Each structure stands twice: as C-alpha cells, then as structure tokens.
Amino acid sequence: MSDSHGQWDFEVRSKKSARYAWIAAGVLVLVHVTLAILLRTSATGVYFRLVDQFAMAGIGLLLACGVLLLTRPRLRVGPSGIAVRNVLGERFVEWDLEQGLSFPDGASWARVELPDDEYVPVMAIQANDGDHAVHAVRKFRELEAKYTGSRT
Structure with a gap:
C-alpha cells in the first residue's frame, strides 16, 4: 500500500x-x-x-x-489524519471525523471515536502493554491537539 x-x-x-x-x-x-x-x-x-x-x-x-x-496492528498519526491497521485491513480517519481516542474500562485495546457512536478499534494500543500503551495514548492526544486545534 x-x-x-x-x-x-x-x-x-x-x-x-x-x-x-x-x-x-x-x-x-x-x-x-x-x-x-x-x-x-x-x-x-x-x-x-x-x-x-x-x-x-x-x-x-x-x-x-x-x-x-496478530503482528500487523499499527496506528499512524499525521497531519492529514489517523491510519488504523488491525489484523485485516486498514482504515484512514481524517481529523474532522475523529472525536477522540478512548480506552474504555475493561477493554483490551483503545479505540478512535467517530460520530454517531461509531468507533475504530485500535489493536496497536493494548492494555497488556502497560507504560508503552500509556505513552502511545499521550502522544496521540498531543498530536490530536496539534492537528485539531481547540476542538479537543
């Protein structure tokens, strides 16, 4: 690709x-x-x-x-949006559609929130990764603030 x-x-x-x-x-x-x-x-x-x-x-x-x-999942963040690749397939989400990254209680991995209660699972950020996952979420939110401005 x-x-x-x-x-x-x-x-x-x-x-x-x-x-x-x-x-x-x-x-x-x-x-x-x-x-x-x-x-x-x-x-x-x-x-x-x-x-x-x-x-x-x-x-x-x-x-x-x-x-x-199971080694395929990846999350990439850039000026044009977010690319989420899970086990099969990849989905690109533009910043104007993205409504945040969440990590629901008890969830195995994070998810990118979309309008109308939809979301994209992010298997690249998993709960069992501990500090690595915390760092990834913080970095994502830092870039989200940079690219979406005051919206977040």
Missing part, C-alpha cells in the same frame, strides 16, 4: 502481542514439524506416508501464518 496520506508524525505497534504471536508461531511450527517426523516412527496402528508428514508440517506453517497476523 502506498503512503498516499503523507508524512506520519507517530507510529505505534503493540509490543507484547507481537512478541507472544512470534513465540506462538514458533511453537506451532516446532510441534507440527516434530509430529510430522514422529508420524512414521511411532506405532500408532495407522500407516503414514511422506505426504502425510509434509501435510502435518504444512498445517503447522499455515497456523503459524494465521497467528502472525
């Missing part, structure tokens, strides 16, 4: 979720490859072929790729 919305002043991603996703993906691949190797050597009562071993390893790779989608 080209950067058609100009310069970005701030970009943030979740730290812990990405780390956990990489670890989980590695474990999935390791377990499935190990099972694939052991399929033909263990006495299970079923005869497994080489293609079954490759299929087991392939399933592990596919599952790992699915888990790695």
Whole structure:
C-alpha cells in the first residue's frame, strides 16, 4: 500500500502481542514439524506416508501464518489524519471525523471515536502493554491537539 496520506508524525505497534504471536508461531511450527517426523516412527496402528508428514508440517506453517497476523496492528498519526491497521485491513480517519481516542474500562485495546457512536478499534494500543500503551495514548492526544486545534 502506498503512503498516499503523507508524512506520519507517530507510529505505534503493540509490543507484547507481537512478541507472544512470534513465540506462538514458533511453537506451532516446532510441534507440527516434530509430529510430522514422529508420524512414521511411532506405532500408532495407522500407516503414514511422506505426504502425510509434509501435510502435518504444512498445517503447522499455515497456523503459524494465521497467528502472525496478530503482528500487523499499527496506528499512524499525521497531519492529514489517523491510519488504523488491525489484523485485516486498514482504515484512514481524517481529523474532522475523529472525536477522540478512548480506552474504555475493561477493554483490551483503545479505540478512535467517530460520530454517531461509531468507533475504530485500535489493536496497536493494548492494555497488556502497560507504560508503552500509556505513552502511545499521550502522544496521540498531543498530536490530536496539534492537528485539531481547540476542538479537543
């Protein structure tokens, strides 16, 4: 995707979720490859072929790729607006539509508030990131004040 919305002043991603996703993906691949190797050597009562071993390893790779989608969430803030990329897809919100960033009690991640009680979840700022999330929210609000003026 080209950067058609100009310069970005701030970009943030979740730290812990990405780390956990990489670890989980590695474990999935390791377990499935190990099972694939052991399929033909263990006495299970079923005869497994080489293609079954490759299929087991392939399933592990596919599952790992699915888990790695959790490393995609990102929030970018710039003069023209906010770009929120979650697991699938990205949404751009112009400053005149944005009505603040909130972190509701008990929520796992922040959200950009929009008119008519709508919002865009921001998986890049997650509660489990602690101080990193606090810094991200503060930086967002600082830039929000800069680009929206006295509206906030």
